[in-house]
Amino acid sequence: DAGITQSPRYKITETGRQVTLMCHQTWSHSYMFWYRQDLGHGLRLIYYSAAADITDKGEVPDGYVVSRSKTENFPLTLESATRSQTSVYFCASSLTDMNTEAFFGQGTRLTVV
Amino acid sequence: SQQGEEDPQALSIQEGENATMNCSYKTSINNLQWYRQNSGRGLVHLILIRSNEREKHSGRLRVTLDTSKKSSSLLITASRAADTASYFCATDNQAGTALIFGKGTTLSVSS
Numbered sequence: 563d564a565g566i567t568q569s570p571r572y573k574i575t576e577t578g579r580q581v582t583l584m585c586h587q588t589w590s591h592s593y594m595f596w597y598r599q600d601l602g603h604g605l606r607l608i609y610y611s612a613a614a615d616i617t618d619k620g621e622v623p624d625g626y627v628v629s630r631s632k633t634e635n636f637p638l639t640l641e642s643a644t645r646s647q648t649s650v651y652f653c654a655s656s657l658t659d660m661n662t663e664a665f666f667g668q669g670t671r672l673t674v675v
Numbered sequence: 676s677q678q679g680e681e682d683p684q685a686l687s688i689q690e691g692e693n694a695t696m697n698c699s700y701k702t703s704i705n706n707l708q709w710y711r712q713n714s715g716r717g718l719v720h721l722i723l724i725r726s727n728e729r730e731k732h733s734g735r736l737r738v739t740l741d742t743s744k745k746s747s748s749l750l751i752t753a754s755r756a757a758d759t760a761s762y763f764c765a766t767d768n769q770a771g772t773a774l775i776f777g778k779g780t781t782l783s784v785s786s
Contacts, residue, residue, distance in 0.1 A: 595773060604763065604778035605718075612772055620773060652717055660767035660774055661706055661725075666717035 565589075568653050568667035575643050575674055583638045583670050585653030593656040594636040595664065596620075596628065598649040605652065611636055612659075643674045679707075679764040679777030687783045694751040696780040698764030699744075705767050707740055707747050708774065712761045721749075721762075754784045 566587040607620030710718040737750040
């Protein structure tokens with residue numbers, strides 16, 4: 563299906579494990595983003611990418627790794643999950659820069675126990 | 676740190692009433708966007724207003740932007756129960772490469 567999809571929708575993992583959240587878009591949008599949403603904090607930017615092989619840190623990048631070898635995919639990896647990374651993660655994409663709207667995935671609810 | 680701050684944090688109104696949400700931001704912007712999030716869902720884009728625009732309309736939505744006061748407002752006229760959601764303003768970062776969101780206003784419309 564066309565659009566932006568995230569997988570898995572729900573994930574429970576243990577402290578210290580590595581976990582990867584997937585994001586795939588079918589529009590060939592240049593920009594892609596990862597946000598986390600927590601009560602009291604709204605959405606906070608983790609990492610973003612302006613194009614394949616170009617990534618940059620956002621507001622809260624510590625503990626996360628991203629890659630973008632293909633335009634359509636932007637996986638987010640938690641190298642060693644901590645309880646503070648329990649959150650809802652949203653991936654988004656935008657055609658060009660931030661003068662156009664962003665399209666969001668459905669989110670991944672991650673629980674670290 | 677958050678660029679935009681919405682006010683109020685929560686708003687409860689009756690169907691048919693108007694709902695006004697405000698957003699203040701800190702640094703100069705190229706544009707400001709408003710998004711809606713229904714419970715348990717992703718964000719959906721509502722409207723984008725550029726820094727050289729003062730007002731924009733889309734259906735029952737009216738957005739204003741005052742760059743001198745670094746503030747914007749979102750007005751939803753004749754609210755419906757289906758408008759119940761969280762509303763976020765977002766501005767571009769200084770490099771224009773990412774959107775920075777506020778904490779949102781939770782709107783509850785009762786019938």
